[in-house]
Amino acid sequence: MAKEETPEKAAEKAAKKAAMAKLKALREERKDIIAKNRDILKQQNTDTGLIKKSLEEGAKTIPEIAKSTGIKSDLVLYYVSAMKKYGELKDGGHGEDYLKYALA
Numbered sequence: 001m002a003k004e005e006t007p008e009k010a011a012e013k014a015a016k017k018a019a020m021a022k023l024k025a026l027r028e029e030r031k032d033i034i035a036k037n038r039d040i041l042k043q044q045n046t047d048t049g050l051i052k053k054s055l056e057e058g059a060k061t062i063p064e065i066a067k068s069t070g071i072k073s074d075l076v077l078y079y080v081s082a083m084k085k086y087g088e089l090k091d092g093g094h095g096e097d098y099l100k101y102a103l104a
Contacts, residue, residue: 021030036037048079052088059092059102 005013025050027034050069054060057068062080066073080101092102 011043044079048088049084051076051079051083054103055089055103059100061095061098063098063099064095065101
């Protein structure tokens with residue numbers, strides 16, 4: 001014998017179905033933005049990976065990291081600042097004119 005669905009359960013199911021339909025419509029409406037952001041995230045992950053690989057050789061300054069990775073120095077500074085903030089990098093002493101950064 002099958003259980004009958006209560007009105008509360010039916011209303012809950014209908015609300016969930018409506019919410020999922022709204023999400024699906026939003027994803028479709030914003031698919032270009034989502035794709036663009038996905039590409040940006042992939043590039044950031046690639047760049048931060050290159051920075052970490054470069055720093056495996058030892059502490060380096062922003063210009064040294066930029067030269068060894070091929071990433072523009074302004075982006076390297078941005079990434080290094082974020083990576084330091086979140087504990088992935090630490091100060092590695094001083095270079096001639098710049099601070100050096102090392103893996104944490």
